[in-house]
Amino acid sequence: MNPLLGQLNAYPFERLRALTRDITPNPAYKPISLGLGEPRHPAPALVEQALITALPGLSNYPATAGEPVLREACADWVQSRYGVKLDPKTQVLPVQGSREALFSLAQTVIDASQPGATVLCPNPFYQIYEGAALLAGAQVAFANSDPKRNFACDWSQVDKATWARTQLVYACSPGNPTGAVMPLSEWKTLFELSDRHGFVIASDECYSEIYFGDEPPLGALAAAKALGRDDFKRLVVLTSLSKRSNVPGLRSGFVAGDADILKAFLLYRTYHGSAMSKTVQMASVAAWRDEAHVVANRAAYATKFVQVTPMLAQVLDVALPDAAFYLWAGVPGGDDVRYSLELLAQYNVAVLPGSLLAREAHGLNPGAGRIRLALVAEIDECREAAERMVRFTQDYAARCAA
Numbered sequence: 007m008n009p010l011l012g013q014l015n016a017y018p019f020e021r022l023r024a025l026t027r028d029i030t031p032n033p034a035y036k037p038i039s040l041g042l043g044e045p046r047h048p049a050p051a052l053v054e055q056a057l058i059t060a061l062p063g064l065s066n067y068p069a070t071a072g073e074p075v076l077r078e079a080c081a082d083w084v085q086s087r088y089g090v091k092l093d094p095k096t097q098v099l100p101v102q103g104s105r106e107a108l109f110s111l112a113q114t115v116i117d118a119s120q121p122g123a124t125v126l127c128p129n130p131f132y133q134i135y136e137g138a139a140l141l142a143g144a145q146v147a148f149a150n151s152d153p154k155r156n157f158a159c160d161w162s163q164v165d166k167a168t169w170a171r172t173q174l175v176y177a178c179s180p181g182n183p184t185g186a187v188m189p190l191s192e193w194k195t196l197f198e199l200s201d202r203h204g205f206v207i208a209s210d211e212c213y214s215e216i217y218f219g220d221e222p223p224l225g226a227l228a229a230a231k232a233l234g235r236d237d238f239k240r241l242v243v244l245t246s247l248s249k250r251s252n253v254p255g256l257r258s259g260f261v262a263g264d265a266d267i268l269k270a271f272l273l274y275r276t277y278h279g280s281a282m283s284k285t286v287q288m289a290s291v292a293a294w295r296d297e298a299h300v301v302a303n304r305a306a307y308a309t310k311f312v313q314v315t316p317m318l319a320q321v322l323d324v325a326l327p328d329a330a331f332y333l334w335a336g337v338p339g340g341d342d343v344r345y346s347l348e349l350l351a352q353y354n355v356a357v358l359p360g361s362l363l364a365r366e367a368h369g370l371n372p373g374a375g376r377i378r379l380a381l382v383a384e385i386d387e388c389r390e391a392a393e394r395m396v397r398f399t400q401d402y403a404a405r406c407a408a
Contacts, residue, residue, distance in 0.1 A: 013140045017133055018362040025343065026350060035354035038391040042358075043182070043332065043380040047252040047306060050299040056292035063284030070281040071272055072100035079294040080260040087214075088228040096265040097238070099272055100282050100290070103257040104212045104246040108176070109138040111242060114274040115174055115206045115267065118143025122171040128159045128178055130364035130373040132210065135176040144173065148367035156327075157184035157334060161195060163368050172205045180213040180223055183363055183378040184334045185327025187217075193229035200240050206267060209243045212259070215250040215300050216307050217329035227262065238263040242271075249331070250300055251293045258282065258290040307331050310381045310388050317392040318379075321399035333379040334360070338399065339406035340375040348402065353394040 016024075019042070031037060071077075077094035084090050084098075092098055101107035116123055116139070125139035129148035139146045147168050151157040159177075177196065179188040200207055209226035217223055226243050230236070246259030261268065275281075282290075293299075311326055315333065318324050323336030337345040342359040349355050357377045364373030381388050 008141075010141050010143065014137055015133075018358060021362050022346075022358065025347060029347060029351050031350055031354040032352055033354075035394065037354045037356070038383065038387055038394075039356040040379040040381065040383070040388075040391055041356040042382075043378075044382060045249055045252045045254055045331075046382045046384070047303055049253050049256075050251055050293065050296070052296055052299065053251060053253055053256070053289050053293050056289040057285060060285040060288035063288060066284055068281040068284050068287065070276045072282060073284065073287050076100050076282075076287045076291050076294075077260075079291045080262070083294045084227065084262060087222070088225050088231075090227045090231050092227075092262055093265070097268060098260055098262050099268050099275075100258070100260050100287065101244070101246075101275075102259075102280055102282055103248060103254075104210060104244045104259045105134055106257075106280060107244050107259065107261050108132070108134045108208065108210060109141075110274060110278055110280065111208055111244070111261070111271060112138035112142045112144070112174055113278075114271045116142035116144050117173065120171075120173070123173050124168060124171040126164065126168070126172050126175045126205075128176065128181065129367050130183055130360060131176070132178060132182050133363075136365075139174070146365075147172070148365055150364075150368050150370070150372040151181075151184055151186070156186050157181065158186045158188065158192065161192070161199075169199060169203050169205075172203060174206050174208060175200070176208050176210060177226065178210040179226075180211075180217070180327070180329035182210075182213065182330065183332045183358075183360065183373075185213075185330040185332055187223040187328040188229075190224060190229050190232060193224070193226060194233055197230065197233060197235060197241075204240070206240045206242065206264075209241065211243055212246045212249055213330035214245060216304055216331050218308055218311065218326060223329050238265075240264055240267070242267055247290060247293050250303070252299075252303060253289075253293065256286055256289060256293075258286055258293075306385075307381065310385050313385065314381060314388050314392045317389075317396055321396050321403065331381050333381065334376055335379060336376050338403035342373070342375055342377050345402065346377055349395065349398050353398050355391050355394050355398075 081094040152160040242263040248254040360373030360376035
């Protein structure tokens with residue numbers, strides 16, 4: 007067996023299942039889960055119809071590079087969304103969702119023969135980053151989120167020796183679980199460090215289309231262009247239809263950026279066997295070429311956040327995030343695991359303890375004392391969950407203070 011498998015940490019939901027194994031939730035309440043970040047809005051009818059129309063595509067092996075029409079649709083979307091022009095032949099590559107691409111990209115770019123090969127991650131973070139690094143033979147370093155800056159990453163915590171060993175940096179904007187969006191100044195810092203040390207930046211942007219207000223989040227490609235980096239050297243952006251279009255089961259996204267990296271990535275993927283079905287490709291074209299369903303989806307999330315956030319802010323340390331569909335809430339007493347377990351037992355509401363999404367780094371676990379709430383259910387269910395949480399937290403806070 008691959009000895010590197012032994013380095014993997016249990017996934018947060020596996021750890022949570024172990025913690026809740028002996029809990030019997032109060033049967034007086036129907037279960038409501040705010041723990042899993044799985045979109046639950048209906049899939050767009052136009053995507054479903056495109057799948058049906060393209061069913062004959064199941065009769066053919068697909069090319070790993072994808073059909074030209076899909077690469078062109080992805081490039082057109084980037085042009086429309088960010089004002090960035092890409093060559094669909096060399097700077098865009100379809101992938102089977104951002105999760106598998108985030109993992110396999112590390113296998114492509116990491117050179118484990120170099121002493122101390124390091125992958126740098128935000129902390130808390132999407133667990134695929136760590137697993138991808140470890141299975142590529144690298145070690146993992148972390149940049150903690152800073153509560154004073156709306157939980158943006160504090161890259162200044164990383165010392166010079168670590169930067170010198172770093173081969174890959176995972177950035178996530180809007181962030182999971184904090185929703186923080188990286189400003190241009192932060193991208194400038196990362197790009198300058200990449201120039202100095204030669205590491206690749208993988209920008210995870212799967213939440214880019216769920217935001218509040220009129221100003222969409224800045225993306226890495228747009229930041230690079232604004233800073234005169236039109237070749238996108240050592241930059242790969244990853245995005246997907248899962249959150250944007252409510253089709254997590256479609257497993258469809260794309261990567262874009264540095265043409266040299268994408269050429270190597272395509273070679274890896276050819277052997278990895280990760281070609282997207284032509285049927286899924288045609289459904290993806292329909293999704294990328296339509297914005298009406300995205301606008302409606304964004305409005306539905308905004309309505310939930312506007313209604314639920316003030317309710318929870320009465321009892322929790324929580325505010326509207328920059329973007330994404332999570333609330334990152336501080337709990338009374340600072341014990342996120344205890345809070346989550348008692349909430350489940352008494353009110354049958356499942357949330358994810360923040361400490362399970364982070365690692366001890368720079369002297370602390372930056373997820374400790376916080377919980378992640380995914381507002382993915384319909385609005386009535388989200389409101390009911392918030393009402394239960396208010397009642398529970400009022401009593402819980404009193405007990406913590408006693």
